[in-house]
Amino acid sequence: MSWVTTVVGSYSVSEGVRLLVNESIVSIPEWANLIWYNPIPSKVLIFHWLAIRNSIPVKDILFQRGIIQEGQNISCFWCFNSTETVNHLLLHCPWASLIWSDIMFWWNIRWVMPSSLVSFIQAWSSGMGIKAEMSRSY
Ligand SMILES: [Zn+2]
Incomplete structure (x- = not known):
């Protein structure tokens, strides 16, 4: 070969x-460049990249890979109300939503949670109104 x-x-x-x-x-x-050209610790970058690529071993992915078998519980570990997917765990789980809400409240930003992590990153990288909201508060 x-x-x-x-x-x-x-x-x-x-x-x-x-x-x-x-x-x-x-x-x-283009938004992917923001992940890799960012001064944050490499373990955070890698986690971020894996999350966007839907490769974090959440229950839904483990089920798709055959590691979790049919009939086993794949509901979210935190809320038990939804299938544990990357988007649910990091964005839509009530526990994650609470954290995001607090962060946005601290930054005086009003927003609606995007449907996916990729949409979240795209919104985040485009400014998501942060500059406009922050400039109003000063
Ligand atoms: Zn949950």
């Missing part, structure tokens, strides 16, 4: 990424 895009025929991760990004095989949304 030989990697056809290199002269020597050997694969490297950097060559694979270069091929994916430069050859536009994979388009990286």
Whole structure:
């Protein structure tokens, strides 16, 4: 076997990424750049990336992968009212919503929780009215 895009025929991760990004095989949304070019700890970045890629091992994903079997409980660990998905756990669970509500209240922002984590990141990266709301409070 030989990697056809290199002269020597050997694969490297950097060559694979270069091929994916430069050859536009994979388009990286602009909001994704905000995740990786951000001065926050790498473990937070990785968790964030996994959450957006729907790869955090919540019960719904474990069920889809066959780790949790049919008939086992896949409801949210915190509220028991909904299936434990990434979006539910991080955005819509009453416990998560309470935290987000407090944060938005502290920042004097009025908003409606987006339907998904990707929508949340897109709204967040576009400013989400933060500048307008914050400038009104000063
Ligand atoms: Zn919940």
